[in-house]
Amino acid sequence: MSTSTPPAAPTAKKNPAVDAVARSAARDRVLLGIAAPVLAIVAAIVISSLVFLASGENPFRAYGIMADYGHYSDSQVWIINKAVPYYLSALAVAVGFRMNLFNIGVDGQYRLAAFAAAAVGGAVALPGALQIILLIVIAMLVGAVWSGIAGLLRTTRGVSEVITTIMLNSIAASVIGYFLQDGRLAVKDGNLLHTTFLPESSHFFSFATHPKPVEGFVVIAVVAGALYWFLINRTRFGFDLRAVGASEPAAEASGVSVKRMVVISMLLSGAAAGLVGMPTLLGESFQYGTDFPAGIGFTGIAIALLGRNHPVGMGFGALLWAFLDRTGSRLEFEGYAQEIVGVIQGVIVLCVVIAYEVVRRYGLRLQQRKVGEELAVLARTGDGTADNSDKPEVTA
């Protein structure tokens, strides 16, 4: 690791003292990078254990149950299938987060999108993969339009997207409620109302695993994650997005149209949200009914925070969340309180957010001290003209 400091190399020949400082800074950076997640994990385990103890239960027995139940193959398949919508939802939220937009409306967006796709899918039957592509495109379009409303209101009228997206959630629920009635777009099936079943060609493929299959939508989730990474880190658009997120006036001054960025990223966020309901619709229920899952949009916010908006981090976050869902229900079966897993999930998110912030601040202080030492060394050796702009940055 200590050899990875090319910026400091030119001065190194002249000044071994500066080289040593730079080398230790690089080491610090790696240590700090590891410190944040480790700190978060340790804190989460300690606090969760305290919660278990406070409720009069043995935490180690609980962890044992969770680990044991989670390692069976049916649990693993369940966890992956459950994590896919979570991950897509986190992606949708993260697109907004990267430029300081808070899209709380993923919930309404994916439900309306899934409902629209289900309504169209029940009415038309295209051959082969065309049907699936059509439904996914419709879902993404509807999701994009629904969140685009919030984007437009923010740029034209200055209404906070936090308010509009929350309200659009309610409106989406009411719109679905209106159309999901017998004689409108739904059929009555016992005491359930749902759209007509999708034709066979709409069924997404799945991987045959034991004992239940893993849904093929996991592939779409991985592809979406890769696209997200590419878009944010490797394109001009992604750079503008991050620039606006870091400082709106600075981005505006350097020629980025902030309004345009707001609308586009809300559209993208909504399009990603449109995918959230698809694994359920195309792989499991094949209709949109009164029992269609709700609330995944809010879980996505927690997972985006947990994964620090990073595509791989959110993947782990989604899997962890699904693991806790799965094993938490088991805990309830074993006699623990049902609410305890909700508490653990909340504790983990808080620990991650706080740990990263603490480490970031510590890193900044450390960096300031290092710079001071470096300057002192340079002053002592009389080489005041050395290039100081190459100081290694501490990023937490």
Add this chain to the structure above:
Amino acid sequence: MRRVIRVVAAATATACLALTATACGQSFAEANRATHAGVGLAFDIGGRDDHSFNEAAARGTEDARKHLGVNVKMLTAKNGETEADREQRLTSFAEAGYNPVIGVGFAYSQSVQNVAKDFPDTTFGVVDAVPTGKNVDAMVFAEHEGSYLAGVAAALKSRTHKVGFIGGVNNALIQKFQAGFEQGVRDTDPRAKVVSQYLYPNNDKGFNDPAAAKAKAQGMLDSGIDVIYSAAGQSGAGSIEAISKVKGAWAIGVDSDQYRQPGLARYKDHILTSVVKNVDVAVFDLIKSCEQHKPLTGIHTYDLKHGGVSLATSGGFIKDIQPQIDAARKKIIEGRVKVKETPQP
């Protein structure tokens, strides 16, 4: 360097996914197959103590515990559940050897159907839904017939000739309550006005949001409505509370005899009657049949004729109108009045 770390991280994640996806281990069921453990009861949201629907099912298992000596385990759904969560709950019961496994509420329709296939030797029951399966007992109720009688009582007791209906969630099941109630009111008092409102268009939260029901009832009372029938599970407690504050106003309860609910004792002088859904009887019947190794399967309809639904008389508030109610009941049982299952515009 950062790129290397990223690639390594991505590779690790992919490997983890691939490893878990191949799932080479055995499943939980294969490792832990248990025998007869008792009755598994899976509640819909609201939980056991909703003073209403779930409570009625729990009462059935209590009776079974007392009279048949069976062990009972209960689990409750959370808000915002998916099909996978419900299936896991039912599977947990079946794996642990619980038999029968009963899903309380129509939300369990699909999950019971799916899980029942995996456990052919276990009997599954579901209340308010009609999933198919050789080992499935579907228990459905004629809520519209009971609600019709509530409509008769409301029309006769209202002084303002304005009555109200509050539904928890606007779904097919609750519309049956609304349809029966409206028809009962109209057939009894053509001049009467019925206002029907729902707490949520399609969010299950409507069954455990007493605050929303309280506000809705308050609005109805302010507009001169003096009898309100609430079919909203746990939320109903909220509207009953609001009604109890107004002199001369009546609440009509649902599912359990709410006059007798200890949690609602403070308001019982305002609970005119309740449309009782004898979920307890249905649940008890199923448990008993399993204990006798002749498990019930198929669709079982509990209607007015077979005592599956009835109008509670506790408190004696409807004693004076009992003849009219009995006459209406007779008409339904004899088929002279056909009660609609969907609301008429």
